[in-house]
Each structure stands twice: as structure tokens, then as C-alpha cells.
Amino acid sequence: MVNAVLDDAELRRRAWDAAASVVDPEIPVLTIADLGVLRDVAISDGRVEVAITPTYSGCPAMNMIALEIELALEREGFSNSKIRTVLSPAWTTDWMSEGGRRKLREYGIAPPQASGSRRALFGVQQVACPQCGSTDTEVLSEFGSTSCKALWRCKSCREPFDYFKCH
Numbered sequence: 001m002v003n004a005v006l007d008d009a010e011l012r013r014r015a016w017d018a019a020a021s022v023v024d025p026e027i028p029v030l031t032i033a034d035l036g037v038l039r040d041v042a043i044s045d046g047r048v049e050v051a052i053t054p055t056y057s058g059c060p061a062m063n064m065i066a067l068e069i070e071l072a073l074e075r076e077g078f079s080n081s082k083i084r085t086v087l088s089p090a091w092t093t094d095w096m097s098e099g100g101r102r103k104l105r106e107y108g109i110a111p112p113q114a115s116g117s118r119r120a121l122f123g124v125q126q127v128a129c130p131q132c133g134s135t136d137t138e139v140l141s142e143f144g145s146t147s148c149k150a151l152w153r154c155k156s157c158r159e160p161f162d163y164f165k166c167h
Contacts, residue, residue, distance in 0.1 A: 008043040011043045011046070011048070012041055012042070012043050014076060014078075015041045015043065015048045015050070015073060015076070015078055015081075016038075016041040017076075018069075018072040018073050018075070018076040018078070019032070019033075019038055019041055019050050019069045019072060019073065020032065020033035020038055021072055022038075022065060022068045022069050022072050023068075024037070024061060024065070025061050025064045025065065025068075026061050026146045026148075027104070027107070027109070027146075029103045029104070029106070029107045030100050030103055030104065031100075032052065032065055032069075033097070034096065034097050034099060034100030034103060035055065035095070035096055035100060036053075036091065036092075036093075036094075036095025036096050036097070036100075037052050037053055037054070037055065037065065037091065037095075038050070038051075038052060039051040039052060039053050039086055047080055047081065047082065048073055048078045048081040048082070049081070049082045049083075049084060050069055050073070050081065050082070050083050050084065051084045051085075051086045052065060052066065052069070052083065052084070052085055052086065053085070053086050053087065053089075053090070053091045053095075054085065054087070054091060055091050055148050056091070056147060056148060057087060057090075059147070059148070062085065066083040066085075069081075069083055070083060093112035093164065093165075093166050096111070096112065104130075104164055105130045106130075107130075108130050108131065108161060108162070109130060109149065109161065109162045109163070109164055110127050110128060110129070110130045110152065110161055110162070110163040110164065111164055112163075112164045112165065112166045113125070113127070113166060125139075127152055127163050129152075129154035129156065129157060129159065129161060130161055131154060131157050131159045131161065132154060132156055132157040132159075134154055134155070134156035134157065136154065136155040136156050137152050137153065137154050137155060138152065138153055138155060139151070139152050139163075140152060140153050140160065142165075144162045144163070145162055148164060148165055149162040149163060149164055149165060150162070150163045150165055151163075
């Protein structure tokens with residue numbers, strides 16, 4: 001239990017900040033807040049409960065993320081916290097922050113396109129190369145270095161790159 005003098009709003013803000021600092025173990029330039037995986041932080045009787053939503057069901061990183069959240073909260077003085085996985089509504093790339101999309105691009109991963117730009121049935125998806133910016137790109141494999149990414153190649157600079165899939 002944390003100092004009872006602090007009100008629940010201040011406790012929630014401190015707990016949110018601690019949880020939001022946790023990075024994705026598969027893409028360490030992104031925090032779980034950048035990804036939109038961090039859904040909620042609640043305080044009840046001085047106890048913290050954090051709600052997280054996986055990027056896809058069965059994501060192997062979620063156990064590590066939950067453990068890292070518990071450790072981050074413990075470092076901030078929150079003991080006996082609860083991490084709750086929420087599957088509905090399902091996570092969507094629309095929950096990613098603009099800062100997170102920028103960080104992905106700077107890291108060399110093409111960020112997901114906004115939901116309004118998703119390809120229609122039989123449409124052609126245009127993904128900009130994170131190296132040179134060209135949209136003259138092609139998909140090499142629907143499966144990249146992790147399950148949430150696909151492998152693409154730029155036809156202009158010839159560099160392969162990961163594309164964070166839209167969900």
C-alpha cells in the first residue's frame with residue numbers, strides 16, 4: 001500500500017506513468033503506452049490494477065510485459081498490484097500513438113497505416129519504405145521477425161524492412 005495521504009487521482013497518475021514507461025520486449029523503442037497496449041490503470045483501496053490488451057491473442061511478449069509492469073510499479077512503491085489482460089475490444093493499430101508511429105519509422109520499421117487507408121478487397125497496399133520514403137515497395141512475406149510484422153522490400157533502395165501489420 002502506498003502513502004494514504006495521496007489521493008486516488010495522484011496515485012493513478014503515478015501508477016500510469018510507471019506502467020507507461022514499460023517497453024515492448026520485441027520492439028524496445030516503443031513503450032506499451034506508445035503501442036496502445038496499456039488500456040487503463042485503476043486504484044481501489046490503494047491497490048493498483050492495470051489493464052493491458054495484447055496486440056494479438058497469444059502474443060508471447062504479454063507475460064514479460066505483465067512482469068515488467070509489476071516491477072515498474074514496485075519500484076514506485078506500489079506493492080500487490082494486479083495486471084489484468086483485456087481481450088475485448090480487440091487491440092487495433094489505431095490505438096498506437098503518433099509518437100509511437102514516428103519511433104517505429106525512425107527504428108526502420110514501417111508503421112501501420114491508419115484504418116482509413118487500409119486496402120480494400122483486392123486493393124493494393126502501398127507501404128512507404130522507412131529508409132528512403134519510396135512507396136515503390138513489395139511484400140516478401142506476410143510473416144516478419146515477429147508475428148505482428150510482415151517482411152517487405154523497397155524496389156527503389158532495395159532494402160528489406162519490417163512492416164507493422166494493421167489489425
